[in-house]
Amino acid sequence: MLKFHLIKSQIDGMLGERRHFVDEFGEKIKLAQSELHNKSKNWEELSQKVDKSKTSWLLAGISSPLNTTSPLPKRPSNYTAISSDGSQIFPDRHEALPCYLINISSIILNYGDNSGANLSSDPVLFYKEQDRFTLWDGKKIPANSEVISHRRTLMEFERLLDLVKETNGRENIISISDGTLILWRLEGTPSDFKSGVLEPFLNIMEELKSRRVPIVGYISSPGSADVINALRLGLCPEKVSYCNQCPYTELPKLPCAHVEGLTDNNLFSRVLKQGERSAVFRSSSRILESYGDHHIYFFYINIGEEIARVEIPKWVAEDNKLLALAHTLVYDQAKKGKGYPVAIAEAHEQAVVKGKDRNFFFDLIKESMVKADFNVTISRKGLSKRVPGV
Amino acid sequence: MDHIGEVIESSTKGFVAHSPRVGESPSFGSFVKTDSSPVVYGLVYEIITQSSEPGRRPTAYDMSMDELKREQPQIFELLKTEFHVLTLAHTDSKKLNFTLSPLPPPIHSFIYECTDKEKKELSEQDFFLRTIMSSSNVPVDDLLISSLYHASTVRKDDSEYIVRMGKSLSRYFKDDYERLSSILRRVLY
Numbered sequence: 001m002l003k004f005h006l007i008k009s010q011i012d013g014m015l016g017e018r019r020h021f022v023d024e025f026g027e028k029i030k031l032a033q034s035e036l037h038n039k040s041k042n043w044e045e046l047s048q049k050v051d052k053s054k055t056s057w058l059l060a061g062i063s064s065p066l067n068t069t070s071p072l073p074k075r076p077s078n079y080t081a082i083s084s085d086g087s088q089i090f091p092d093r094h095e096a097l098p099c100y101l102i103n104i105s106s107i108i109l110n111y112g113d114n115s116g117a118n119l120s121s122d123p124v125l126f127y128k129e130q131d132r133f134t135l136w137d138g139k140k141i142p143a144n145s146e147v148i149s150h151r152r153t154l155m156e157f158e159r160l161l162d163l164v165k166e167t168n169g170r171e172n173i174i175s176i177s178d179g180t181l182i183l184w185r186l187e188g189t190p191s192d193f194k195s196g197v198l199e200p201f202l203n204i205m206e207e208l209k210s211r212r213v214p215i216v217g218y219i220s221s222p223g224s225a226d227v228i229n230a231l232r233l234g235l236c237p238e239k240v241s242y243c244n245q246c247p248y249t250e251l252p253k254l255p256c257a258h259v260e261g262l263t264d265n266n267l268f269s270r271v272l273k274q275g276e277r278s279a280v281f282r283s284s285s286r287i288l289e290s291y292g293d294h295h296i297y298f299f300y301i302n303i304g305e306e307i308a309r310v311e312i313p314k315w316v317a318e319d320n321k322l323l324a325l326a327h328t329l330v331y332d333q334a335k336k337g338k339g340y341p342v343a344i345a346e347a348h349e350q351a352v353v354k355g356k357d358r359n360f361f362f363d364l365i366k367e368s369m370v371k372a373d374f375n376v377t378i379s380r381k382g383l384s385k386r387v388p389g390v
Numbered sequence: 391m392d393h394i395g396e397v398i399e400s401s402t403k404g405f406v407a408h409s410p411r412v413g414e415s416p417s418f419g420s421f422v423k424t425d426s427s428p429v430v431y432g433l434v435y436e437i438i439t440q441s442s443e444p445g446r447r448p449t450a451y452d453m454s455m456d457e458l459k460r461e462q463p464q465i466f467e468l469l470k471t472e473f474h475v476l477t478l479a480h481t482d483s484k485k486l487n488f489t490l491s492p493l494p495p496p497i498h499s500f501i502y503e504c505t506d507k508e509k510k511e512l513s514e515q516d517f518f519l520r521t522i523m524s525s526s527n528v529p530v531d532d533l534l535i536s537s538l539y540h541a542s543t544v545r546k547d548d549s550e551y552i553v554r555m556g557k558s559l560s561r562y563f564k565d566d567y568e569r570l571s572s573i574l575r576r577v578l579y
Contacts, residue, residue, distance in 0.1 A: 109463060111461060117464040
C-alpha cells in the first residue's frame with residue numbers, strides 16, 4: 001500500500017532541486033554550443049586529449065569536427081525493416097514449478113514494391129536443468145533475472161539474424177534493435193558467463209557484416225552525455241586529464257563543471273535540424289574492448305519529434321553507403337511511427353507479456369499439473385499474496 | 391470453394407465470424423451457412439472492421455489506400471474484419487428446418503456463401519422476413535430490403551416473387567403504412 005500523502009512533500013523537494021538546474025541550464029547550454037563550435041576548429045587536438053585522458057565519465061571518441069551535421073539522404077523507394085524484441089516471465093520460487101518463459105517477436109516490414117508485413121512472436125519455455133542453471137565464475141547458479149535478461153537479449157539478436165536470412169534477395173535491409181548495442185551490463189560479470197553471451201553476439205554481428213545488413217541500436221530521448229563529457233574535457237586546463245589526480249578540487253567550481261549536468265540530447269536538439277544527423281562518435285564503454293571490428297559508434301539524429309541516439313558497429317560507421325542507408329531508414333521508420341520507429345514499436349507490441357498474461361501462465365501450469373495428476377503445492381507466501389486476509 | 395469466415399462467437403440466435411482477409415466479407419443481407427452439423431443458415435446483418443488488439447485504435451495517416459499499402463503495410467496486419475449472422479434455419483436430416491438450431495455452430499466452424507439453390511430454398515417462403523422482424527439488435531428495415539434483393543437476384547425470371555413477398559410484408563406491417571411504404575419503395579427502387 002502506497003501512502004501518497006507521504007510522497008507529495010518528497011516530490012516538492014525533488015522539484016526544488018530541479019529548479020536550481022533549470023536556472024543554470026540557459027548559461028550551460030550556451031557555453032556547450034559555443035564550445036562545440038570552438039573545439040571543432042582544432043578537433044584533432046581534443047580527439048588526442050580524449051584518447052590519452054583518464055576520466056571518471058564516458059567520453060565520445062572524435063574523428064571529425066564535432067559540429068558536423070549531415071543532411072538527410074534520399075530514401076530508397078524499396079526497403080525492408082527488420083526488428084525483434086523480447087519479454088519474459090521470470091521464475092517464481094513461490095509458484096508450483098521452477099521454470100521461466102521468454103517471448104521473442106519477429107517483425108519484417110517490406111516497403112515499396114511487393115510491400116507487406118510479417119508480425120509474430122514465439123514463446124519458449126525454459127525448464128530443463130541446463131536452462132535453469134548457468135555457469136557463473138565456475139559455479140553452477142540458478143538462472144536469475146540478470147542471467148535471463150542476457151539470454152533474452154541474445155535471443156533477440158539471433159532472431160534478427162534469422163529474419164535477415166529470410167529476407168534474402170531483397171535490397172536495402174536494415175535491422176533495428178530497441179536500445180543500446182553496447183552490452184555494458186556484462187561488465188563485472190565473470191569471464192565464463194561473459195564469453196557465453198558475447199561470443200555468439202559478436203558472431204551474429206560478423207554474419208550481418210558479411211551480408212552488409214546494417215544493424216542499429218535506437219535510443220529514444222537518450223540520457224547519455226558522451227559528447228558533453230568530451231567538451232568538459234576540453235574545458236579542463238590540463239593538457240592530459242587524470243580525474244583521480246585533479247589539481248582543481250580546491251576551487252569553488254571545477255573548470256569542467258560549467259557544462260556538467262547537460263545531456264547530448266540537450267545540446268544536439270539545438271544543433272540539428274529535422275532529418276539531420278550529427279558527426280559519428282566512438283563510444284568508450286569498457287565492454288567494447290572485446291568488440292574488435294564491431295566496436296560501437298553512434299550519432300544523434302533529429303527525427304522531428306525528438307533527438308534520438310543511433311548506435312552502429314564500426315563497419316557501418318566506416319562505410320558511407322551503409323551509414324547513409326542507416327541514417328535515412330532510421331528517420332523514415334521514426335516518421336512512419338509518428339516519432340518512434342514503427343518496426344521496434346511493433347516488435348514491442350508483439351513481444352510484450354502483461355501482468356495478467358503472467359498470472360494466466362502460472363495458472364495454466366497448475367491446471368495442467370492437476371489434469372496430469374500431479375500434486376500442486378505453492379508456498380504459503382504465494383498463497384498469502386493471492387488471497388490476502390484482513 | 392474457399393471459406394469466407396470462421397465462427398469466433400456462437401449462440402443460438404446467431405454467430406460472429408472472422409473474415410480471413412481484412413476488409414472482405416459477405417455483403418450485408420447475404421445468405422451464408424456453416425460447415426457444421428447440423429448446417430446452420432443465416433443472414434449477414436453487421437460487418438465490422440477494427441483494430442485486432444484492444445487498446446490500439448486506428449489513426450488517420452492522410453494517405454491513399456495505395457500509399458498506405460506501400461508505406462504502412464503493418465497496419466493491415468493489425469486490423470480484423472468480423473461479420474455477424476442472424477440464424478434463419480438449419481438442416482434436420484437433410485431437410486431444411488426454419489427454426490433455430492438445437493445447438494449453435496461450434497466455434498471455428500467455417501462459413502461459406504450459400505449456393506443459388508440454397509438461397510432459393512431459404513427465401514422461397516416468407517419465414518426469413520418474419521425472423522428478421524422479430525429480431526432485436528438488427529437493422530430490421532435495411533435487412534428486409536437487402537435480403538429481398540439477394541433473394542430476388544437468384545430469381546431473375548420470377549417477377550411474381552417480389553409481389554408475393556410484398557404481400558407478406560403488407561400483412562406484417564398492416565398497422566404501419568408509412569414504414570411498409572418506405573420499405574417497398576426501396577425494394578422496388
